[in-house]
Amino acid sequence: MGSRGARVRNPVSGSDAEAQRRANADAPKVEHLLRRISHLFIPHRPALVLTMALVLVGAGLTVIPPLLTQKAFDLGLFPASGGPNVPLLFELVLLMIAVWVVSALLGVWQTYLTASVGNKVMGAMRVDLFRHLQAMELGFFTRTKTGIIQSRLANDVGGVASVLSNTVSSVLGNTVTVIAAFVAMLLLSWQLTIVSLILLPAIAFAQRRVGQVRARIATKTQESLSDMTAITQETLSVSGILLAKSFGRQGSETERYAAENRNQIMLQVRQAMSGQGFFAFVQIFLSIVPAVVYLISAYLIVGGADITAGTIVAFTTVQARLLWPLLGLMRVALDLQTSGALFARIFEYFDLVPAIRDRPGAVVLSPDDRLGSVEFRDVEFSYPGQSERGGSTLRDVSFAVEPGQHIAFVGPSGAGKTTISYLIPRFYDVTGGSIRFAGHDVRDIAQESLLDSIGIVSQETYLFHATIRENLRYAKPNATDEEIRRAARMANIADTIESFPDGYDTVVGERGYRLSGGEKQRIAIARVILKDPAVLVLDEATSALDSLSERAVQEALDEASVGRTTIAIAHRLSTVVDADVIHVVEGGRIVESGRAADLLDLDGPFARLAARQP
């Protein structure tokens, strides 16, 4: 745990420097990002079109009250003599109220549409990312912190939702106003329009620069948020708390969290402030444009241009209306650029290609195929990055298991036994040689059907924070209560479960911490019995238990392995003496194979291992 105090980042998320380099590298890809983002909206075109229509109707409604007032005046609302025309006044007021009510209702509808589009896009993205990450190979999860993955799903995807909703409403609403004002300006005077817009490219350039700075800060903010999530996830879990308490490290863990929190606060403030100076400048600049227009108009009039005082007044009035919508659009553009950093992080995960995936036309195992023969042919394997360092975990590993046979792997720690078991369900692909399952190369079999045929019980039992019944049903969602009880009886755990006040409805706690190691193991065995796989892999399933629970678990395992191909990995040789074949693994190679009695007679590695055990 030496690295716990240091800032450890996963290779995918990278370091601060790397994040910065990536944010810089991403800057020119804004257009590419925008294209990808806009694709997310395609399924929501009807809602967007409807929103657009609502925006247009809403904009149209705003001009009705002045027109109504003008009409009422024309019809004699305040005649030259006598009092006001009260019935007409009432009519006018009622019509105005009706217009505002309709306009308010349309506004509510529009908000609903934009909020639901933004959130649906985000929701779909989150599920897609979840599905995509589930398809990643085991290696991805061994090298990436869980908290970092959680943060991408929660913080990054969540962060873009508000941007998406605001973007939809702001872009649609403000674009209509800006275009309308722009057309009006052009109609009034194209010369003054050019004068008004002449500095726009400079503003756009400045905005792009500001956007890049904000995107960089946003990337750092998200990195820091990821780190905070990772610290929370690591420390505030049952295992983390146990570790922190047993080493008296709560204080330093809090300090680690507080340090990242300070960093987070600083970044949030920087993010909130970056761009404010720019907006202040743009606001001042746009406010003085009318004065410039007056000046230039005077100059143009003197030069003989056909511009009247009325045109100038009308022009500056329209121009003033442009100020806020234009600022609104600029803010959206800046927000989009900033959220580009979030999108880049999300798309970075979407772009990860699972190292292990089905080939086109992969074989789906039939019930006959599932008989469970396994064969390793000259298998070589090195973990990612290991071959560059010149090492390999497995070399020249060849063996075969016939359906229904029981074999075992024994050998010193680190010899490569668990690695052999990982290669059968294709948690990793071999780097040399091949593995055949039921006669097919495992790389040609559809992964789902391969995994369906294999059951694994390891020393590290994982149970969900749910009831025992729900944990068991994980293996077979439609299992009846009777099937569940039968599996529990076979796994030697039924009596224990039934002695709990809540029986099968007992909640096992985070990772099953409310149960003893032996109870958890036997529930895991019941779970695998319900799965009913052709091949059972037992990876040191009893090594963490005392001799009493070991016996109970061993009996459960013996029951579970009846009629199944069983591959057991064991430290305690007593648990595998009955195996049909025992393979002794040393330094990534099988150095000896045979039945226990024969191997003892050989007086080789197995006999030496046996001699070292009590």
Ligand SMILES: Nc1ncnc2c1ncn2[C@@H]1O[C@H](COP(=O)(O)OP(=O)(O)OP(=O)(O)O)[C@@H](O)[C@H]1O
């Ligand atoms: N994800 C991984 N990345 C890199 N190296 C790994 C990884 N997992 C295991 N190794 C290395 O591979 C070697 C074999 O490990 P493995 O777990 O297969 O041994 P084992 O024989 O099952 O040991 P034990 O009996 O202690 O469980 C070890 O040197 C280990 O450090």
